Amino acid sequence: MSAENGKNGTPDTQAGPRPEPLRFYGTTWVHHDDGYTARRAGLAFGSLAVAAAACFVLRFAYQGLQIADIGSFVSLLMIVMFAVCSALAFRHTWAAFTRRPDPDRQASLRGLLAIGFVGSLLAYFLRTFTEAPGEKLHREEYEKAREEYERRITRRTGNPSKKHRRK
Incomplete structure (x- = not known):
């Protein structure tokens, strides 16, 4: 780790x-500063707009x-395929906001x-109403790392080389 944080x-x-x-x-997301709320609102709107545009494009594919x-049968099969895949993707993405996904399962x-x-x-759109997507998971990991760090540094009580040893 460097002694500088990279900003100026x-x-x-x-x-x-x-x-x-x-x-x-x-x-x-740590202190909810620097436009955090505006970013959440903008990303909520943006993800909903992209989802609506994607549905519009899928409609053109269906019309084709x-x-x-x-x-x-093939038209019905396409509709069912997109509906099932969208539902599974929703569930998987929602779960990934609260726990780290398995990399092998993610690849498959x-x-x-x-x-x-x-x-x-x-x-993503629905999650932005409660928090930044993934914030809960990152906050838990960060707080756990901070607690472990605090325990490690408070356990030390001076320079161990200056301790007197009993004979």
Whole structure:
């Protein structure tokens, strides 16, 4: 760790563990400063707008299938596929805000999550009403690291090389 925090070359006064930055929020989630509330509102609106635009694009894809006249079974299959994938992506994304996902499971679900991206966007949108998505998980990890750090530094009681040893 360096003695500077990277902002204007000013010295860092906080010793110990540093909070992990969240995407779009940085470390503003720690003290809810530097436009945290405005970011939450903007990202809520943005994720909802992107989800609506994605649904609009999916509607064009569905209309393309209808124009191609490939049959009602394939059209129904596409609707069910996007609905199920979106529901699974919503559930997986929502759960990832409260606990770290397993990297192997995450890799195996990558295709499903890509298909169900609308569900992920809606989970992000709904989560911004209570906190920055992932804030609870990061706050728990940060507070645990701070507590462990505090326990380690308070346990030390001076220079161990100057202790008198009994013979």
